[in-house]
Amino acid sequence: MIALQGIEKRYGDTTALHEVDLTIQDGEFLAILGPSGCGKTTLLRLLAGFMNPTVGTIQFGEKEVANPRKSSKPEKRNIGMVFQSFALWPHMNVEEHVRFALKNHRFSNKSTANEQESRVTEVLQLVGMEAFRKRYPAALSGGQQQRVALARAIAPEPDILLMDEPLSALDAELRISMRKEIKQIHRKLGATIIYVTHDQAEALAMADRVLVMQQGRIEQADKPEVIYQRPETTFVATFVGKANLVKGSWKGDIFTPADTNLCWKEAGVAEQLKQQHVFPVRPEQWELLSAEEEGLPGQITLSQFQGTERHYVIQVGDMEYQASLPISLPAWREGDHVALQVKGQHAASSTEPTMLEIT
Amino acid sequence: MQLTMKPEHLEKGRHASLQKLPRLIGILMLIFFFLLPIIRLIMMSFTSGESLSVSAYTEVLQDAVTWKTLWNTIGIVAGSTALSMVLGVTMAAIMAYTNVRGKSVMQLLIFLPFIIPSYITTLAWVQFLSASGPLGGLPDWMRPELYSVGGIIFVLGISHYPLVYLMTVQVLRRIPRDAELAAMVSGASRFACWRRIILPMALPGILSGGLLAFLSNLDNFGVPAFLGIPANIRVLSTYIYEQVIGYGPSAFSRAAVLSVLLGLLAIAVTFIQVWLLRKSNVTETTVADHAPRIHLTPIRRKSLQMLLWIFLLGTSLVPFLAMGTVSLVQAYGVDLTWKNLSFGNYHYILFEDEKVIRSLRNSILLGGVTAAVCLLFGTFFAYYRARNQGKLPKIMEAIITMPYALPGTVLALCIILMWMQPLPGWYPGVYGTPAIILIAYITRFFVLQFRGSYTAFSQLDKRMEEAARTNGASSFVRWKQILLPLILPGVISGALLVFLTALTELTVSSMLWSSGSETVGVIIFSFEQAGYSTYSTAFSSLIVLAILLGALGYLFIQHKWKQKGRKV
Numbered sequence: 001m002i003a004l005q006g007i008e009k010r011y012g013d014t015t016a017l018h019e020v021d022l023t024i025q026d027g028e029f030l031a032i033l034g035p036s037g038c039g040k041t042t043l044l045r046l047l048a049g050f051m052n053p054t055v056g057t058i059q060f061g062e063k064e065v066a067n068p069r070k071s072s073k074p075e076k077r078n079i080g081m082v083f084q085s086f087a088l089w090p091h092m093n094v095e096e097h098v099r100f101a102l103k104n105h106r107f108s109n110k111s112t113a114n115e116q117e118s119r120v121t122e123v124l125q126l127v128g129m130e131a132f133r134k135r136y137p138a139a140l141s142g143g144q145q146q147r148v149a150l151a152r153a154i155a156p157e158p159d160i161l162l163m164d165e166p167l168s169a170l171d172a173e174l175r176i177s178m179r180k181e182i183k184q185i186h187r188k189l190g191a192t193i194i195y196v197t198h199d200q201a202e203a204l205a206m207a208d209r210v211l212v213m214q215q216g217r218i219e220q221a222d223k224p225e226v227i228y229q230r231p232e233t234t235f236v237a238t239f240v241g242k243a244n245l246v247k248g249s250w251k252g253d254i255f256t257p258a259d260t261n262l263c264w265k266e267a268g269v270a271e272q273l274k275q276q277h278v279f280p281v282r283p284e285q286w287e288l289l290s291a292e293e294e295g296l297p298g299q300i301t302l303s304q305f306q307g308t309e310r311h312y313v314i315q316v317g318d319m320e321y322q323a324s325l326p327i328s329l330p331a332w333r334e335g336d337h338v339a340l341q342v343k344g345q346h347a348a349s350s351t352e353p354t355m356l357e358i359t
Numbered sequence: 360m361q362l363t364m365k366p367e368h369l370e371k372g373r374h375a376s377l378q379k380l381p382r383l384i385g386i387l388m389l390i391f392f393f394l395l396p397i398i399r400l401i402m403m404s405f406t407s408g409e410s411l412s413v414s415a416y417t418e419v420l421q422d423a424v425t426w427k428t429l430w431n432t433i434g435i436v437a438g439s440t441a442l443s444m445v446l447g448v449t450m451a452a453i454m455a456y457t458n459v460r461g462k463s464v465m466q467l468l469i470f471l472p473f474i475i476p477s478y479i480t481t482l483a484w485v486q487f488l489s490a491s492g493p494l495g496g497l498p499d500w501m502r503p504e505l506y507s508v509g510g511i512i513f514v515l516g517i518s519h520y521p522l523v524y525l526m527t528v529q530v531l532r533r534i535p536r537d538a539e540l541a542a543m544v545s546g547a548s549r550f551a552c553w554r555r556i557i558l559p560m561a562l563p564g565i566l567s568g569g570l571l572a573f574l575s576n577l578d579n580f581g582v583p584a585f586l587g588i589p590a591n592i593r594v595l596s597t598y599i600y601e602q603v604i605g606y607g608p609s610a611f612s613r614a615a616v617l618s619v620l621l622g623l624l625a626i627a628v629t630f631i632q633v634w635l636l637r638k639s640n641v642t643e644t645t646v647a648d649h650a651p652r653i654h655l656t657p658i659r660r661k662s663l664q665m666l667l668w669i670f671l672l673g674t675s676l677v678p679f680l681a682m683g684t685v686s687l688v689q690a691y692g693v694d695l696t697w698k699n700l701s702f703g704n705y706h707y708i709l710f711e712d713e714k715v716i717r718s719l720r721n722s723i724l725l726g727g728v729t730a731a732v733c734l735l736f737g738t739f740f741a742y743y744r745a746r747n748q749g750k751l752p753k754i755m756e757a758i759i760t761m762p763y764a765l766p767g768t769v770l771a772l773c774i775i776l777m778w779m780q781p782l783p784g785w786y787p788g789v790y791g792t793p794a795i796i797l798i799a800y801i802t803r804f805f806v807l808q809f810r811g812s813y814t815a816f817s818q819l820d821k822r823m824e825e826a827a828r829t830n831g832a833s834s835f836v837r838w839k840q841i842l843l844p845l846i847l848p849g850v851i852s853g854a855l856l857v858f859l860t861a862l863t864e865l866t867v868s869s870m871l872w873s874s875g876s877e878t879v880g881v882i883i884f885s886f887e888q889a890g891y892s893t894y895s896t897a898f899s900s901l902i903v904l905a906i907l908l909g910a911l912g913y914l915f916i917q918h919k920w921k922q923k924g925r926k927v
Contacts, residue, residue, distance in 0.1 A: 048829060074828040081829035087822035091844045100840065105831035152830065162829070 001026055002047070002160065002192065007056035009042050009216075016042040018216045020056070026159075029186050029193045031207035033200055035239065039216040040196045041164060047194060048081055048162055049074040060160070077160075078107040080153035080191075084165040086145045088137040088152075095120050095133040097152045105156030119155060126185065127151045143174045150182070154189060163195045167202065179205055200240045204228060212236050231280060232270040243280035244321040246296075250274040257296055259317070264345045279342075286323035287341045288312070288332060295339030300332050314340060385743070386755065392802055393758045396777035397622075400769070403776050404615035415612040424593070425617070432594040432621075435511050435583070436576045442516025443572040447523025448565055454524075455531035458651035459664050471675040473521035474906060476863040478581030478880065479899040481505075481514050482887065483678035485585070486685045486896060491694065493681055506590040514582050517674050519575045523568035530564025531557070532647040539652065570632040577625055578766040580866035581880075585887060595621040596866070599768040603775070603870055611776070618769040629764045679903055686897035704897035715898060717875070718882040721793060725878065726861035729800040730808070730854045737808030738850055742842075744809075745816035756809075763806045767866030774799040774871065793876035799867045804857045811853020815846035848920055855913060863902060 002024040009017040017039045024030050032040040045051050046058065049071055058066040065072045080101075088097065102108050102116045110119045124130045127147040137145055146166065153161060166182075167175045183206050186193050197203050203210045204224040211221040212235070220232045231237035234245055248257040255264040257279070264279060273280060289295050298316035310331055312323045321340065332338060407414045419425050450469060454462055472480055486492050488502050495502075504510060534557060542552045558565075583594045593601070595617060602614040655663065684695045686704050693699050708715040740759070744752050762770050778789050778798060789795045823845070827837045865880030872881045879902060886895035 048825075050825060050828075074825070075831045075833060077829075079829055081826065083822045083826060085820055085822055087820055087826040089823055089826075089841055089845070100827070100832070101830040104827070104833075104836055107831070149826075152826070156830070 001059075001061060003059040004046075005057050005059075007043075007046065007053045007058065009039075009046065009051070010054045016216050017046075017053075020218060022211070022218065022221070024192060024194065026192055027190050029183075029195065029206060029208045031195045031197060031203035031210045032213060033197055033203040033210055033240070034213035035198055037215075038213040040198075040213050042216075043213070044162055044164055044194065044196050047160070048079060049077050075104075076106060078158050079160045079162055080105075080156065080158035081162040082146075082149050082153045082164065082166040084168055086137075086149040086169070088145055088148055090137055093134050093136050094129055094140075094148050094151075095124065097148055098123055098155045101152045101155045105158070107158060108156035110156075123151045123155045126154075126188070127181075142170050143178065146170060146178060150185070154185065154191070157189070157191070159191060161189075161191045161193045163193065165197055166195075168197070168199070175202070182206065204240070210240075212240060214239070230268050230270065231273070233272055234276060234278060234280070237273065237280040241280065241282045242322065243282045244286075244319075245278040246281055246321075247278055247319075249277055250279075255279045260296060262294065262296070262345075264342055266345075281321070281342055283311075283322045283324040284309075285343050286321070286325070287343050288314075288323065288325065288329075289339040289341055291337040291339055293339045293341075295341040298338055298340055300334050300336045300338060303332060303334050305331075314338065316340065382743075385740075386751075389740075389755055389758055391781075393762055393805070395781075396770075396773035396802065397761060397765070399776045400615050400618055400622075400773040403612055404619045406612060407609070415609065415616045418609070419613055419616040424598075428593045428595055428598045429620070431508070431592060432577070432596075435508060435515070435594055436573060438508075438512040439515035439519065439576045440569060440573045442512060443520040443523050443576070444565065444569045446516065446520035447525075447568055447572070448527050450520070450524045451527035451531055453663070453667065455528050456652045457660070457663065458654050459660055459667065461664065465667060465671055468671040468675045469524055470521050472518050474859070474910060475679075475903055476581065476865065476880065477514070477518045477579055478585055478865050478883065479682075479863070479903060480518050480678070481582050481585045482883070482892075482895060482899050483682040484514055484517075486892070487678040487681040491685070491691075493677070506586050508592060511583055511586050511592065511594075514586065515576045515579060518579075518582070519572040522571045522575060523565070526564045526568030526571065527561060529647065530561045532649060534560045536648060536652060567632055570628055573628055574625055574632075574764065577621070577628075578866070580767055580869065581884075584865075584869075584884065588888075595624075596766055596768045599772065600870060603768075603772060611772075614772055615776070618766075618772050622765050622769050625764055625766055625769075626761075679900075682896045682903075683900045686893060686900045688893065691892050704893045705901070708894055708898050708901075712894075714877060715882055718877040718879050721876055722862050722864075722879040725793065725797055725800055726858045728797060729804055729861045730858040732801050733805050733808035733857050734850065734854045737805055737853070738812040738846075741809050741812035741816050744813055745819075746821065759809060760806050762802045763804070767803070767864075768870060770803055771799060771867045771870035774802065774867075791873045796868050796871045796876060796878070799871055800861045800864065803867060804860055807857050807860065808850075808853045811856065812846065812850050815849025815853075818849075819845055848917070852913070852917075855909075859906065859909060863906070 002022075004020055004022040007017055007020040007022075008015065020039075020043065032043060034040045042051075046053055046066065049066065052071045053066060053068055055068060057064055058071075060077070065077060089100075092100065098120045099116060102110050102119055110116045120133075121130065124133055127150055129144065129147050129151060132140065132144060135144075137148070140148065146169075149166070163182075167178050170178065179202060182193075182195075195203070195207065204227070207224060209221060210224050210227045212219040212227060214235050220227060220236045222230075227236060227240055229241075231241060231243065237243040237245065246255075246257050248255055248260075250269075253265055253267045255266060255269075256262060257264070266279070269279065287295075291297065296316050298314040298321070300312055301315050301320070302311075302313035304311040305327070306324075308327065309324045310327050310329075312325070312332065314321045314323060323340075404415055405411055405413060453459060454465065454469075459465075485505055488494060488505055490499075490502075503513070505514070538556055538560065539552055542556045543549075547555065578596065580596045580600065583592070583597045584600070586592075587594060587597055599614050599617045599621070602610050602617065685691070687701065688695050688699050689701045689703060740755075744756055762773075765773070774795060775790060778787065778795055780786055789798065819842070824837055824841060827841045832840070863880060864878065865884060868878040868881050869884060872878060877885075879898070883895050883898050883902075886892075886898065
């Protein structure tokens with residue numbers, strides 16, 4: 001178990017982290033999600049031991065590894081790390097990278113040369129790089145370099161695997177396939193993985209738990225489904241779910257959008273959003289009806305065909321809302337007047353939100 | 360799953376306040392070695408006898424010789440800088456943009472006058488233009504007189520134009536071709552395009568090259584010493600030398616005042632350069648484009664090539680051949696024929712005059728030790744500087760740059776004043792021994808090694824080291840297996856530069872040498888001053904050969920290194 005208590009990190013006048021309290025269970029896959037500059041990388045580097053917290057303590061199990069005065073060095077922590085830039089060593093070939101980790105890591109139990117050699121082969125097979133073991137990084141593609149970086153980090157079987165946007169240097173297709181592989185490796189190793197990313201699809205797809213951060217604070221930490229469907233703050237709603245925030249007034253579970261007589265019943269909206277008088281609607285939750293029907297009156301300003309869905313921008317009063325609808329529905333043209341409703345609210349029969357399958 | 364921390368107490372981890380101790384010691388050392396000598400010089404200039412006064416300033420500034428020297432200096436530096444800039448920019452434009460062939464050999468020839476010490480270049484030109492040289496058949500009025508202001512300007516300009524060339528050619532290649540094309544599409548003529556687009560974009564490079572040439576011309580001692588002293592033309596650097604060598608009652612404080620003047624000039628120009636370079640960051644992001652942009656017709660291309668070869672061979676090879684010829688004759692002034700051919704001069708300098716061998720041994724030893732010390736500490740400092748971005752590291756970098764930015768004569772004087780009594784009551788007795796030359800070299804050339812190592816470190820992703828740390832590698836293992844193998848080429852080339860510069864150094868050692876601690880430069884200088892031109896040319900020819908061999912060896916090693924293909 002990793003426990004962070006009251007962690008604060010300041011650089012001069014700027015505060016990168018505010019009072020972070022966090023517990024990570026053994027074997028958990030935790031994704032730290034947030035825009036650039038939100039403090040996620042700082043948090044990871046604190047866990048790795050590259051810096052000291054300004055306030056607070058970090059515990060690995062029973063052991064305190066960092067406080068403002070002292071911290072154990074990265075090389076003495078039982079960790080592995082994968083870097084965004086891969087950080088491969090240009091003068092070493094693939095197997096030398098893995099062997100370096102086995103020889104130097106303080107917690108590796110592969111002490112004899114034979115054990116190390118068979119572990120090198122084992123790990124390279126695991127990441128599918130066995131055939132390239134004599135190659136130098138310059139002769140590898142981006143995806144292959146990524147695998148080497150991964151092999152180097154997991155070879156000594158560390159308890160904690162830290163990953164700093166490991167897929168962001170890869171192209172879109174490769175990213176999707178590497179997601180699966182990292183997930184499989186996590187299952188095989190059982191190590192705790194702390195995975196930093198700014199890509200919400202990546203975080204939702206891979207993690208057991210997603211931690212959303214903004215401006216050095218934890219906004220929400222929960223299962224991916226909860227983060228997506230029950231955002232607790234406007235930031236989480238807009239950053240993760242790309243939700244439109246409809247302004248209006250709440251009475252218990254009933255929401256009335258401003259300047260309308262509509263009633264939307266919804267039990268799942270967080271208290272904080274209610275206090276800010278908003279109702280979050282994700283793009284795929286909208287329903288577009290003809291203008292004479294009951295709903296928010298709006299006008300289509302942009303209609304884009306995107307293969308599996310059609311994307312609309314709709315002007316409602318002085319707000320612009322985004323909507324994504326399946327192409328099986330009839331298309332609206334730019335300039336059309338429509339009425340907006342939230343799915344399931346039109347008939348006001350069911351408040352059960354559709355669970356979204358995330359792959 | 361269980362977390363298995365080894366039973367190790369946090370007390371063994373690094374303690375934040377302990378980390379600051381080595382840094383504090385480092386700062387104090389840097390201030391002591393690099394800043395204090397300069398402060399001592401400034402203090403000396405305000406001292407007369409035991410008391411604080413400006414009398415040295417009033418005395419020096421009221422002396423007509425000072426003003427004559429100052430005007431000479433300004434005239435010579437301005438003239439030679441202008442010559443360097445015209446040559447450098449023209450060459451850079453031709454090499455960067457036209458389709459002339461043989462560019463790689465031409466580049467090497469351009470750098471030749473730069474890697475050969477300027478006093479040897481001077482000797483070569485003197486022999487080339489002398490009555491017994493290859494132009495000896497011409498009447499006297501057609502052979503330019505080198506022992507003159509014009510001669511000094513010419514040799515300085517020829518020696519330092521590679522600096523302007525180097526800075527300009529890099530900028531020119533980085534100007535996007537599209538910028539030029541966009542101007543032409545907008546209806547600009549080729550001339551307008553150069554004047555309005557290319558020159559303004561290249562200006563930071565041209566100016567910083569020009570300012571480097573300016574500093575080098577100001578700093579130069581060899582050329583005005585060889586050509587100016589016999590003709591009674593003084594510049595600040597030779598005037599300071601004469602003051603220190605001539606002793607006299609107030610020699611040191613007079614020299615200190617002159618040094619402060621010269622140093623102020625150099626520092627002012629350095630600041631202008633830094634300020635200009637700051638504004639030039641814009642073009643550095645684009646990649647260099649080596650393809651020719653101006654396609655000349657075959658006839659024009661060939662005539663331009665012809666001109667270039669005449670110029671390059673004429674400035675970089677022929678004078679040295681002329682020098683080599685003189686070194687092979689039996690007596691100065693005799694024409695070289697098969698009958699007169701003799702290796703007697705070489706025999707003399709290598710086997711008969713023990714001073715020559717001793718100076719070679721001294722210079723190699725001084726260069727070697729300087730390179731080794733700078734290699735170690737310069738690389739550590741470069742590591743510190745590459746990993747720390749604050750204000751303090753920048754100030755410390757500026758401090759170690761100062762001894763190199765200052766003219767050599769000024770630094771030599773600083774070192775004398777500092778090391779006679781570094782701290783009150785401490786007399787290390789290094790003045791008059793080879794040790795003071797060593798200290799001066801380390802102080803002066805430290806920044807060269809720093810630059811080489813710093814460039815190597817800044818090209819190295821710091822995550823590479825962090826990756827090793829998360830794999831459990833101790834700092835010893837990280838240096839041995841990750842950092843050193845990756846920075847080695849940069850570090851070695853820095854050390855080679857330090858070694859070569861120290862090997863042929865003249866300015867500092869001419870003021871600090873004593874019997875027994877002569878350097879190569881000092882011996883060549885004294886041969887020439889005593890009129891032994893056959894010996895000085897023979898020794899210089901040997902040095903030029905050694906430098907060329909060294910440079911070729913270096914290029915070969917670099918080539919081999921690249922072939923390994925391990926670099927990303």
